[in-house]
Amino acid sequence: MNHCQNKIALITGASNDRDMGTAICRKLAAEGIDIFFTYWKANADWEKTFQEEVREMDVRCESLEIDLSHENAAIEILDTVTDKLGSPSILVNNAAHSTRDGYIQLDAKTLDDHYVVNMRSTFLLCVQFARLFEKSKLDAGRIINMTSGQDLGPMTGELAYAATKGAISSFTRSLSQELAPLGITVNAVNPGPTDSTWMTDEIRNSLLPKFPMGRIGRPEDVARIIRFLASDEAAWITGQVLNSEGGFIRS
Template structure:
């Protein structure tokens, strides 16, 4: 793994050990990347899945055992300067980053009948504003000739409607648009930009009823796992994927809505 020596990956939204963010961190760490991840426990504590307060620390300890450098910070991505706070901390502790995985997301259930301006703003601030500003500033600071990678996690909203998730679908749709345009702007800098839709993924939020409802929609007969997402991202950030950019990749096991 000599070609990975010193490569630094940022992964946002890594609060829970069962989550997609944690799986991404583990997969990249196994490949030799140094990891900097963010988390925001206030959000996860309000969600049905909740969170144990020490989960980020446990993840850091697990990653360190893999022989790579690891750092993290708790960060509220709704803050106007969150992107500067994060990139400053990464540079200070691990050096200039090579990879940015925009995994953090804000999501609550709502539809046309109960959507409020406040709730829409919360979705926008995390899913669109933070992702756009962090990606832009990452690119502005990128000081290498090639090998830069940005991967945005999206949700397949253009694969079909998402009733009951109006704000989430709207803002994730903006992430797809961002990916396509930003990829053209950043290619001359040696940075690829792609988005990944993992489809329904069992990160601990699914009840048995939901699992039984979803399973027939997967041709492989099982529901997506966090490592399925992580393995695809490991490829997208590798040297082998340096000719792939501006793509919305639906890595969801043939899921049929």
């Protein structure tokens, strides 16, 4: 049912079948939205297989392999999606960089590696998307950024990740005010710990008791709230950080 076939969504960070970005692509494609995704270091030909899967939903799908740490990545991405599909009306900044650190290990390179992906690429994609949107004939735009609950509690051993992802919340709130007159909503989603590519059995066993619903979050849970925020039904929601983490207990 392609009732949204004139919409184009740009999603970053879909590089594996179990990624949150991949689940988001599938969910939006099921709504009849054309998909453009970025990936990095995917398995051989994975992106081609995934593109075909999405196209079988009767939507267009294109992709770009790109290192988001490059300073011109945002411009290259928006130029490519516009050339291949047209002007996007939905941007989902899902890609992130994360390594363990803590106060003993933290150094300048660790901070810089997190900053260029989690902050700089996200922020520049947002503003480049808005500049392009303003020149287009589109009526409504959606920017959805991803956080990880940094506003709700500490993340020990992940200082660089927590600091750079936490900045996304502040940026989201401020940008939403600037872009509201253009008809673009800007929100962020905290999905809580999600069982995607980074979880091991040890991590799952330690996290499961903290989920009162009896299971760990799945990529599909994230995709559902992204679908809502990208829809016309969410037109009156902007400048918000939505915590959708199944009652996760932070203690």
